[in-house]
Each structure stands twice: as structure tokens, then as C-alpha cells.
Amino acid sequence: MSFFRKIFKRKKEVNITLCGLANAGKTTIVKYLETGEFVKTQPTMGINRGETIRIEKLEINIWDMGGQDDFRVLWPEVNEKSDGVVFVVDKNDVMKFEEAYKAFQEIVEHQIHDDVIVLVLLHKADLPEGMDRSRFIQEFGLVDLPFKWACYETSAKTGQNIFESFKWFFEQLKEG
Amino acid sequence: MKPITLCLVQMGNKGLELVTAYPKVLPKKVLDELTYKSMPMSAKPGDFSSGSIGDLFYSSYIFQLPQEDVRHNIGAIIAVFEDMKYNLEGIKKTFSCIIKELDGKSLLKLDIIQEILPNLYTGFVKGVINIKISSIATISIKFNDMESSEEEKDYTEDLEEDLWR
16 A cells, blocks of 8 residues: 555544542443443543544544542543543433533633543433433533534433434544 | 561542551551552552662552442552562451452451451561361461572462361
């Protein structure tokens, strides 16, 4: 294969980070992407480097970040090198909504570059309670977000919108 | 193989937290550092790690704490020594065996480990671990004093037979 063909055939490598409070469901989402099914997990110790996903023209490195307070100091360094951020919010954990909002604002205001794609997942949507998507978008300030963003209600137990949301996300990364 | 203390750590909402230490001989500052270092980055259940804090040496075994309706948690059981001449493999096998047996009997719970920690410590000191964890279940492990041994031995050779006798 010629040098030029090799260049043109080379896949674009991107880094994506999964952030969110502890127990939001970040690792179960990664596991669902890897296996196509719900896997019960345990807390992430710091950072998990997930499997590299290869799709057409794209090689995606997943950085799954621990959500506990002590591990959030690690987020800026990884997010700084990220091409896309997935922020996961537990739809039912209304008590922690304010904390999640602050953590999200910290990311979008200080940790990521202007051209980063932002995917917000209102997760654990299989449970009946919790905030609905339109209210969440308003209260989380997504409408004013100066990034390319999308918000989906997802569930790793039922698989609801997991592939759909990441399809959108990967399409944006491919275009970017 | 006489540890100066045994510690139990779990993942809490804010990060790693010390559940208990037995005996309580170490200052809070050392215990805080030990808690922080007990699970290295990206640690998974089944991992075993060792390190030092000042003049002390420690080995920790990381395990999954099964939960029913919510996600599982992770914990670590740690032995701290004043001398680095202790048998790492022996500690690892002892810890992993105890965790495996507790898990097998659906007894892998923080309060149970907390309860058996003094017995476990006494067992390490005496060289014979004999822990009754329920009316029908007893963990029995015999091991020689490994500090003076130059040759590595398989200390779990008779473990399977001894357990749950």
C-alpha cells in the first residue's frame, strides 16, 4: 500500500471521557457498549481505561472516570485532552442534582476546549421516578451551552438510547 | 509473620474510607495515608498490592463487596508490618482464601469482616487462624512462622482440607 493510501486510510483517533457523580452509572454504560448487556459493576478506582472502540474511520479511547470527590481532582487533566465528554446524571437522584450541576459546570467552564462534543445522559431511565428530560435540559443550563451537545434519557438495564446516543456522539466526533 | 495491625477499607461516597483497624495502634495520619494507598489506581477485585509508609510496610488485598439491589462495592483488607521480611505470598493466599470462603457462604459483608478482624489478627500472631463465623462455619488456617524461612513453601497446601472442617 502506498504511503498516501496509508495516510488516507488511517483511522482518526479520539479520546472521550465519561464523567459524573459516583454511582451515576458511567461504568455500566461502558460495559453496555462493550458487551451489549447490563453488567453489575463496582466503584471505579480513579480511572478505568475502557476498551478501544473501532468504528468506520474512528478509533475511540474511552476514559471512565471515578465519580467520588477524591477522584474528581483527576478530571481536569484527562478532560483537557478529550475530544468528547459524556456527562452521566442519575435521573432519580434528585438530592444530588445540584452537586451534579456544579461538577458539570466545572467541566464545561474550565476543563474542556471549545470544539469538544458534549453528550449528557439522563441515566437510569428504567426507574419510574426522577426528573423529565425537558425540565432537566432547562435546569442544567444546556440550552445556553456553547458546545455541540445532545441529551438523551438512557438505561443500561433496558438498553434504552445507549446505542442511539453514542451513534450521535460518534457521528459528531467523526465530523469534527 | 506478625502484623502490627490489620485494617479494613471500603469505598465511600467521597472516596476510600477506613472502616476499622485492629489493634488501633497507628496514628490517624498514618491510617489516612494507608487508606488512600490501599487501593492503587484502576485496582480491581482480586488485586494485591504492597508498599511502604515511612518505616512501615503493608500489603492489601482488594475484593468485591456484593450488594443486593444496588451496585457492588469494593473493599480492601490490609496487614501492616514493622519489618519488610514477611511472606507476601502467604499474606495474599490467607486474605484471598478468607474472602473466597466468606463469599462462598454469602457472608462477605463489612460487619462480618469487622467482627472477625481481632481473631484474624490473633491468628497471624499465633500462626494459626481459627475463626468461627457462624454456628456452622469455621475458617481454619495453619501456617508456619514465615519470617525465618528462607525457602518459599506452599502454605495453602492443606488449606482446602482445613477449611470448613
